[in-house]
Amino acid sequence: MIIEVINTGSELLLGQVLNTHLGYFSEQLLPLGVRVTRADTVPDGPLIEQSIRESMSRADVVLVTGGLGPTSDDLTRDIISRMFNAPLEFHPEILDKIYTYFAQRKVVPGPLTRVQAFVPQGATVLPNNHGSAPGLYLQRDGKHLFCLPGPPRELKPMFEDYALPILRELFAGIPPLARKVLRVYGVGESLLQERVEHHILAISDQIEIGYCARLGEVDLRFIAANGELVKQASAKARELLGEAIYAEDEGNMEQTVISAARAKHKTIATAESCTGGLVAHRLTNIPGSSAVLQRGWVTYSNQSKVDEIGVSEETLRLHGAVSAECAREMARGALAVSGCDLAVALTGIAGPDGGTAEKPVGTLYAGLAWKDAKDEVQVESHHKLLVPKRDDFKLTASQFALNLLRLKLS
Amino acid sequence: MIIEVINTGSELLLGQVLNTHLGYFSEQLLPLGVRVTRADTVPDGPLIEQSIRESMSRADVVLVTGGLGPTSDDLTRDIISRMFNAPLEFHPEILDKIYTYFAQRKVVPGPLTRVQAFVPQGATVLPNNHGSAPGLYLQRDGKHLFCLPGPPRELKPMFEDYALPILRELFAGIPPLARKVLRVYGVGESLLQERVEHHILAISDQIEIGYCARLGEVDLRFIAANGELVKQASAKARELLGEAIYAEDEGNMEQTVISAARAKHKTIATAESCTGGLVAHRLTNIPGSSAVLQRGWVTYSNQSKVDEIGVSEETLRLHGAVSAECAREMARGALAVSGCDLAVALTGIAGPDGGTAEKPVGTLYAGLAWKDAKDEVQVESHHKLLVPKRDDFKLTASQFALNLLRLKLS
Incomplete structure (x- = not known):
């Protein structure tokens, strides 16, 4: 046909x-x-x-x-x-x-x-x-x-x-085509093929394998007339890739975060500077996210970081707004003010202006704060150099932040 | 060719x-x-x-x-x-x-x-x-x-x-093709054609006219080998459509808002419930937006509306979070807390759940607060019924909010 x-x-x-x-x-x-x-x-x-x-x-x-x-x-x-x-x-x-x-x-x-x-x-x-x-x-x-x-x-x-x-x-009489898309974070396209393809072909050469790389993610796709083969291929890929698979099919990072948080009855707050609200926007695209995302801040100006989520003026003076220290204070403050279980914070340089030799356009600091099993607050920070193009930077930074939440909730 | x-x-x-x-x-x-x-x-x-x-x-x-x-x-x-x-x-x-x-x-x-x-x-x-x-x-x-x-x-x-x-x-020797896209808000596709097309064809039948309707906007497009004709067509369309044209070519609503605010040295704050940060995200997509957008709130929970931007518990009890009263208080509070010149606030029902007979999915209340020439705070609210589909709702609601800011800044 x-x-x-x-x-x-x-x-x-x-x-x-x-x-x-x-x-x-x-x-x-x-x-x-x-x-x-x-x-x-x-x-x-x-x-x-x-x-x-x-x-x-x-x-x-x-x-x-x-x-x-x-x-x-x-x-x-x-x-x-x-x-x-x-x-x-x-x-x-x-x-x-x-x-x-x-x-x-x-x-x-x-x-x-x-x-x-x-x-x-x-x-x-x-x-x-x-x-x-x-x-x-x-x-x-x-x-x-x-x-x-x-x-x-x-x-x-x-x-x-x-x-x-x-x-x-x-089309009556034509058997359905089975398809499975596994969505992968943190493994590049060719590395993915090298790690996966020969294992899948060892199952059967009747499985069509496809790869699709986008900013901050790669899709791994299996299609076969025999649904059982697609199931086996997916199971093998999961075994090989583990935590790098963050969603299936029409799923996405934000859906996974919301589902995991709902299952564990955890609430989330966001504090965004360089992503300007994109993380909160992505989370609130998911129906039912109101049980998870309680509040978010777009603390774009320095003053708002101080006023809203208690970043200290000393930190801003000593380390600047784009720093691990600021990201940590943003996350810690967002957690404290919101009373949520997790808070993610992002500060960076989206460009096109504002880059320096030390902190070029594309620099991201992410902070994650959460309450541990003893109800004590833990904070960690991450430093990444992402694509130095404003919209791509915002997208990959939001993907990085959502992935931090996902791993912490897994 | x-x-x-x-x-x-x-x-x-x-x-x-x-x-x-x-x-x-x-x-x-x-x-x-x-x-x-x-x-x-x-x-x-x-x-x-x-x-x-x-x-x-x-x-x-x-x-x-x-x-x-x-x-x-x-x-x-x-x-x-x-x-x-x-x-x-x-x-x-x-x-x-x-x-x-x-x-x-x-x-x-x-x-x-x-x-x-x-x-x-x-x-x-x-x-x-x-x-x-x-x-x-x-x-x-x-x-x-x-x-x-x-x-x-x-x-x-x-x-x-x-x-x-x-x-x-x-392609040396081929004259360039001139193109102009006028982006229109608030006028539907067929109404647009009825209002514009015969006037443009009266200028010349050598102008190719195109229409492209998307959620919350229609593009009106002129292409001609003679750039002068495209200029005349655009001038005529501007005369006919006035304020309904919010941008040209690759421009968009958020770019227009940021440019207008920068030109007038005005700062903006956002308070978003149902759009979950999309308005702030769109504004911060524009390079240089940090001179305009000072801070934003994603006040998704009722408590956050009270804590962050001073919505009264009585308003929430009497009118609910999705109400003109709440939208007004959100805008007024965001203006006061941020110290900005304009604040826009959105509250509504994005769905799929949460709709009632009185306030169905798609209900939007928008609040706009600003300081007038005498430095007194003015607040207005708007009520719209938008597409009852979560992502389309968020998009059209953000477009409506940005358009409010645009008109106020024009």
Whole structure:
């Protein structure tokens, strides 16, 4: 089964919007035993037609996203009509549905809204319950073409409610593909391969092994038709990598921290200078984090470090705000003021300015404070040199801080 | 000039990593008068070869990213060698460079490192100064093929230092394409088109107009070969949309807030409950924000709202933490404790739990406090119903808060 995706939209090629559709389709299709074979991105315009023709000549199923909206650069509907010799027909019930959708949101529909109620003859309408433009499904010469809206919040429910049932029938009999992603911290991509790959291939050469390195993490991926092999590969990798694996599949560092803290009934406070709130933001992305994260400070100015979490003016004078001493006092102060069980503190130089020979851009000091088994406060500090690029620095620093919390909670 | 991009990597099709290359290439190529015509995404494997063949049959320039690394799923080097009948040759000077790169980072290179020092005969090596795998440049039948590394921090410097000079010569004589993106808050996509499009087309039909709606914002984009037309279109759009335009091009809401605050020498404090630090994180993404953002609180628990920024227990008892009264007290307290000129406060229900009939998931109360011309404290509150999905809610709530700061600073 060959499945191709065509993402339409000049904004994708211009990079104004990132394509999140592929991950979504993958997640939906793997349990059906298939995967996206290839994906084309084309601008609004005549290339959409060429791309659909090419994909339909190669693939069994073609999923087109975007270009169904009301504006002048939304061309998919017209292109399909021409390609399939299927004149556009006005469907008043679709227009009614769109008007109802707008009315519920107290939005006045403009005159352009109407074009979305035209459907190429013979196409099956895929209703849009979360937006205005309906989707389309057409068959031709045993090939299946789905036209879906671009915005994820419209695409996803439409795909699951109306496209997936058709695909499930189409792929009936194909065994599901098993996949496992192990997310690794602190081991580089090639070292990871050297440590893991030959052990996995010794289990079976039917296991597809993939590596994906990103800032501050590497994903190790197993895919196989036989789910048992994926289980064995994952168990072996866990044995080899131990604590370096911090999450699986859609999990992430913040999810692991929140789950571990909830399981142990521990509360957390954050004191952030250089990360500016990113650690707290990541933790609070997790539903249920309010049972864990009690409070956080963004102590960006020196004065706020003194006022809020009791960093001493002497420490700032003697060692500076970017120092192990300051990180320790921030963590200790955040723990004391918040009454939490753990506190993590970060201070560093995110750049682009503020670096010195001794403390270059990328310098991070992290402090961790916690109450030990005897309820006594313990504090440790860590010094790292991270990527000297502001946003990458913030991200890797937050990852480092979350990993400290994870290890302490494990 | 037809320019196609091929992004290789199973992780892209599986959605484990988002493709940021297209935006980067676009930004680099528009000033050269060209744009990416089309982009193919293929998994590690034989489709890379098919995709390169297809692209080279259609395009003048093909940019391939990924698959140059040391691991077993990095296949681009071998495929190029086979396609071009160009045997791989070992280049000791490349290996030396890689070893030096690793040594500087105190990383011990593994045995797999060596494969990256093999180059197809006749290919020009594009040095990698920020990673191990070098890039490749080949010509055939007047077509130009560039093979570049996948990780952006390796791709970008290599592209700018070694690929761009070749492309600049290739595209010499093509006038640059002018582009302007106006970023709009508070006006929906179709309403935007209705208000703007006929006025722009009245200036010239040589202006390409694009719309891109994302959560909490719409981008309005003009592209033309004649830069003067883009200027006129932008001026007209500014006249029509006024304050709804909050940034241009690569600008964003947080950049606008920081710039405006710096220009007026105003300082800002944040008090965040439901957004969990996202507003502070976004503001501190901007270089120079330390002159503006003095401190922020993530007052996630009720107790922290009382302790840190003086929300009264009576307010919490009578109105609850998610209320206009609480938002006002949070803003007023953050202003008073921090001594800043402006404070923004957010409290709401991010979900998935915690919603009620009266205050459903998606409920946001925002407070804004500032000192007026007479140095008296003013406080206002706003009530919004936003997307009832945790991460989307946090994002749109942070956008709303930043927009409040922007308007107050304008």
